[in-house]
Amino acid sequence: MQTIAGIMTRDVVTISEDATLREAAALLSEKQISGAPVVDAQGNLVGILSESDLLNEARKRAALPRTAAFGFFVASEEILQRLYHDGADLCVRSVMSTNLQTATEETTVVEATRTLISRKINRLPIVDSTGKLVGIVTREDLLKAVFSL
Incomplete structure (x- = not known):
């Protein structure tokens, strides 16, 4: 069985947990990727x-200031703009997913495909025996491998 060692990307684009959401969004956009470890x-x-x-957290945070504890009122445009900008300055660690599914280089293409489908995720970080990140496999990588594209 083919393992993911031959199809994974080894030069992984990563984001620091201390990066702001603005910095992370700029990096994802620049690299034309939809997510990163x-x-x-x-x-x-x-x-x-x-x-x-990024989008879900932005929506949650943007919705919170629009109501008061003792009734409803619409916040001023100035307050909404400040909160929007403050939200963009939040650290990545405050919104990242931490329920991680990982694989090793010995994981088969079939196992990796099952994991992505069953977990409804788009990328699978590849780690070594010490847990260090050594690569990543995406749905696109798996499609190429399965269909030899």
Whole structure:
């Protein structure tokens, strides 16, 4: 059975857990990717950040200031703009997904495909025996492998 060692990307784009959401969004846009592993200062894998993490958190935070504890009122445009900008300055660690599914280079293409489908995820970080990030496999990588594209 083919393993993911031959199809994974080894030069992984990562995001620091201390990066702001603005910085992370700029990196994802620049690299034209929809998500990336998040690492701490030592390079250890601590999470995954995807576009949906950025959008969902932005929606939650934007919705919170619109109501008061004792009734409803519409916040001023100035307050909403300040909160929007403050939200963009939040650290990645505050919105990243931490319920991680990882694989090793010995994981088969079939196993990796099952994992992505069953977990409804788009990327699978590949770690070595010490847990260090050594690569990543995406749905696109698996499609290419399965269909030899």
